Amino acid sequence: MIKATVEPACTGQFSQLFLDYLAEKNELREFYSHFPKIENFEKLIAAKQFSQSNREILVEALERQYAGIDLTDASLAQIKSLGEAHTFTVTTGHQLNLFTGPLYFIYKIVSTINLAKQLKSKYPKYHFVPVYWMGAEDHDFDEVNYFKLDGKKYQWHTNQQGAVGEFEIDDSFREFLKTVPFAHQVFKDAYLSSKTVAEAARKYVHTLFAAEGLVIIDGNDVALKKLLIPVVESDLVDHIPFQKANEKTAALEQLGYKSQVFPREINFFYMDKGVRERIEKVGGQYQVLNTSMVYSESEIKDLIQSHPERFSPNVVLRPLYQEMILPNIAYLGGPAEVAYWFQLKGVFEYYQVPFPAVMPRNFAVILEPLAQKKQEQLGLSDMELFLDFEAWKKAHVAQNAILDIRLAEEKQQLTMLMTVASQRAVKVDATLESAFEAAKVRTIKILDHLAGKVRKAEERRLATDLNRMQTLKQMMYPDGNQQERVENMMKFYLADEGFIAKLLANFDPLDFNYLILKLENE
Incomplete structure (x- = not known):
């Protein structure tokens, strides 16, 4: 694989806010903590004061989540290292797309792994763990129930409702699996040995990336949700996140930038088996939309204390939740993600949670030999x-x-x-x-x-x-559409199981150019 780079602006796919951020425009300085340069991470490390008790809760939660997976000593050591004061994480997150979904799912994780390696090289006295945050609580099944390969769409149909991570690998999925006989064994093994979509996703991501030290976390965890209780209550009762997010959003809009997310007065869903619905306050009572559930203020407060796992943060509060339960110093995401984190700086400041480096994952297009030949013939x-x-x-x-x-x-x-x-x-x-x-x-x-x-x-x-x-x-x-937003990784992985290794060798998370990766003939 040969790497070439071009300027981000030449693709015409990025928002002005994102491009101005990469250009380090002074007008955006108030919306983030430190620009993601290697020398700035020392400040981010110093700012991340993460308690030992939270570390212990995190390690115990991960050990519980990985139960049933045969971990190597190296993988177990990565998890246990999170209990040590000198260990920090760098994180990316994504929904549970079927069979990983589009290529950029893989690009996010590869970028995150490589950032951890670069930080270790620069700051050897610390340890850095790359983390994939599973979007297991997301309920927009239509966004993730398919993948595309060579122009064909492969889609799973089910009547299950609620958080996608809790969807069962049932007869409908096993029937769907028969329509993709070409699927790599990594995915077949993961899905057929799992009870839920989240369990399957953990297994195949672990198989693909465990050797690189990746740790996979599911925020849908009772012990972790307990740490979020004060935020749940202040959101539902006092609407603090709504106020703080709107202040930064208004400031960005005043500079001429478009909003990426739209805060609500209540930024939590009610989540239980088969249900993930918005909570709204109507006439002094809390209603779970599309259900018969209604709670008074005292009842909702009691429920928050007794069952925090039933409260699922939306896009406005998921970043805060992540930073509260991880010793995290960087988040890697797409252009829209980078932009909406800027709307949330005030929320972090209010809850006194350090704001991480917010940085773009690597962007790339892969040119196979035939495409390269056409480029050469055209003299481009x-x-x-x-x-x-x-x-x-x-x-x-x-x-x-x-x-x-x-x-x-x-x-x-x-x-x-x-x-x-x-x-x-x-x-x-x-x-x-x-x-x-x-x-x-x-x-x-x-x-x-x-x-x-x-x-x-x-x-x-x-x-x-x-x-x-x-x-x-x-x-x-x-x-x-951009190749990375359409094609599934199996387009390349089925032909070359060294595909991910080649991405790891070519991606530089601190190089914000658009990459052209040229596959060589074997």
């Missing part, structure tokens, strides 16, 4: 791969046409001829000037029409080049 630089197809086609046809497709010289000659003829004619009759001018306009329009025909003829002559570029664009942007 790496930067030119990201040109808009229509703009590129117009420029390419104009540059390689046998005849000037604009017929510019002919138009100029015609204009001169009509001007001379008009000058002679007006000597006979001054009223002829307007007639000649109108004729000139009509004739230029005829030439414009003919120029269009010439352009189309040149496009037909250059059809091979245009088809190559269209095919290349389809490889990079399947159905108009």
Whole structure:
């Protein structure tokens, strides 16, 4: 695999807030703690005062969550290291997409692992554990119940409701599995040996990344949720997160940036078996939407104390929860994630929870040998791969046409001829000037029409080049979307089990350029 890099802006896929952050614009400074440069992590480490009691709760929770998985001594040591004061985490998170979903799921984890390695090299007296936060509490099943491979969508249909992580691997899933006989054994083993989607996801992510020291955490844990009790109560009763998030959101909007998340007065869902629904306060009572559950303020407070696991944070409070239960110093995510963390700085400040380095995961497109051949045939630089197809086609046809497709010289000659003829004619009759001018306009329009025909003829002559570029664009942007947001990792992993190792060798989490990874012929 060969790595090339291009500027982020050339892809045209990133928000202005994200690009301004990467450019370290001063106007954004109040919305984060430290820019993710290797030298700034010493300050982040110093700021993260994480109690020993919380470390012990974390280790016990992880040991419980990993029960049933045969851990190596190295994996067990990674978990136990979190109980030590010199250990810190770097984290990424994502929903439980079927079979990992799009490629960027893998990119997030690889970026996080490599950041832990770079930090260890820079700060050897500390230990850094890469963490994948499973979005097991998410309930938007339609977002995660499929994966795409080589243009085909493979989708699991079930009537189960509630948090996706609690969905059972039932007969409907086993029937679905028969439709993907090509699936790698890693996934078949994980799903068929598990009771729930969360258990299966833990198993296949562990199999893929345990050798790199990755630790997988599920926030849907009673012991961990107990640490969140004060936040749950202040959110439901006093709406503090709503106030603080809105203050930062308004400040960002005043600078001209668009909001990525929209805080609510209550930012928790009620979650139980088969249920994950919003909580709303109506007339002094707390209602769980789409259910018959209604609680008074005293009843909801009692429920928070007795069953904190039934309260599931939404996107506004999930980052705070993560930082409260992990000795974390960096979060790696996509452009939208980086942007919405900025809306939450005030929430962190209120609860006196240190704000981590918020940084982009690596972004990449993979060019297989056929795509590279087409790039070479077209004589395209790496930067030119990201040109808009229509703009590129117009420029390419104009540059390689046998005849000037604009017929510019002919138009100029015609204009001169009509001007001379008009000058002679007006000597006979001054009223002829307007007639000649109108004729000139009509004739230029005829030439414009003919120029269009010439352009189309040149496009037909250059059809091979245009088809190559269209095919290349389809490889990079399947159905108009970024490859990393569409294709599943099995597109490459089935052909080469060393695929992840190659990503690890090429991704630099502190290089914020867009990567072009060129696969070599074996």
